[in-house]
Amino acid sequence: MRDRVAVVLLSGGLDSATVLAMALAEGFACHAMSFDYGQRHRHELAAAARVASSLGAARHVVVPLDLRAFGGSALTADSAVPKGRDETAMAADGIPATYVPARNLVFLSLAAGYAEVIGARDLFLGVNAVDYSGYPDCRPAFIESMERTINLATKAGVEAAERGEEWFRVVAPIIGMTKGEIIGAGLRLGVNYGLTHSCYDPVVRDGETRACGSCDSCILRRKGFKAADVKDPTLYA
């Protein structure tokens, strides 16, 4: 099994850390892939490097993605992060302000190109449609359509189809799990969630990155640790 190689999208957050642990537990040699696309994600990139190293990824690739040509309002926007919303409020507001245009489409496209280069067939990502389904590119319909498109877009995919095989697989193992279930599964696989970073609006104090505790991501994370009935290792501001 160990000779099978997978590409795992790794943001540095709780979800993708769990998915990396799952892919490793399935026996894949994992190439973790992160994207450097703006300032808000600096803390996440540092967390991604810690997670990849601690779990034993074969490689951690950081792809620079400079989208300043898109204009100020895109992936790196400094729009206000909503604070203190409960899940009903999050759901009622529909697709959130923190939505990034076509993010998982772009990330999976680049992951597919990389996978074809290194001979990987499995692309893992930590999208989740249960706790917070506001993002369109976290839904099963997108994942299925993306898998089909990747197989049509690539040499490996088209050549396999001629043999009656499906080559690339987009694997979203936590898409149907609650945050509590995700944390429980990760802990059983040895994930150190103290290394992960979820906050959309972190504060650096005394040289340490602290989570704000009140953005959507912090609220879902806190609730997840409570639901899993384990101590939350996050450092809050």
Next chain:
Amino acid sequence: MRDRVAVVLLSGGLDSATVLAMALAEGFACHAMSFDYGQRHRHELAAAARVASSLGAARHVVVPLDLRAFGGSALTADSAVPKGRDETAMAADGIPATYVPARNLVFLSLAAGYAEVIGARDLFLGVNAVDYSGYPDCRPAFIESMERTINLATKAGVEAAERGEEWFRVVAPIIGMTKGEIIGAGLRLGVNYGLTHSCYDPVVRDGETRACGSCDSCILRRKGFKAADVKDPTLYA
């Protein structure tokens, strides 16, 4: 009509220049989009800028795409360019050495993100499946699947679907045309093909970029001008 905005992928080659002219003729304000992903394409980027300016694109956006993290063999590989092949030889060899992993998947994903930012719905690209159908990501099945995936991946696409509308459209107007037909159509729309660059292996001599004349792209281009019965404006080595 003029207030409608489109994103047009522009490589600097003959095909995408023609597609830009077509989109402009349809009344779109066109944001031309090019990608800077490696040395071989420097001449193409200069050509893309000339073409965008001469045809009257509203804007020309160049997105840096640094894929060195992928390893040496990907988009920027310096593998040998096949020379002197006729079309039978090109077709017999299947997917060519100049194939770039998941290229149009990556480019269209980024174009979709940009389109969502600027409020464009139409993504034009110059893929062609007639003269040379070796590339999987130039085939109609890929284009259709990609369009569907973009509409599932984006806020604008999902919100339009809820109203029963299809938002993004991937438009490949020359996908079924021969090179001769493409050149004929472009000349009628005022394309100056002397500004375009097609060669995979150009030579710079006396400060001027000259096409090799014998790579697949040069061979198809030369044949196109012959078929269109017009003078080939290309400077050959």
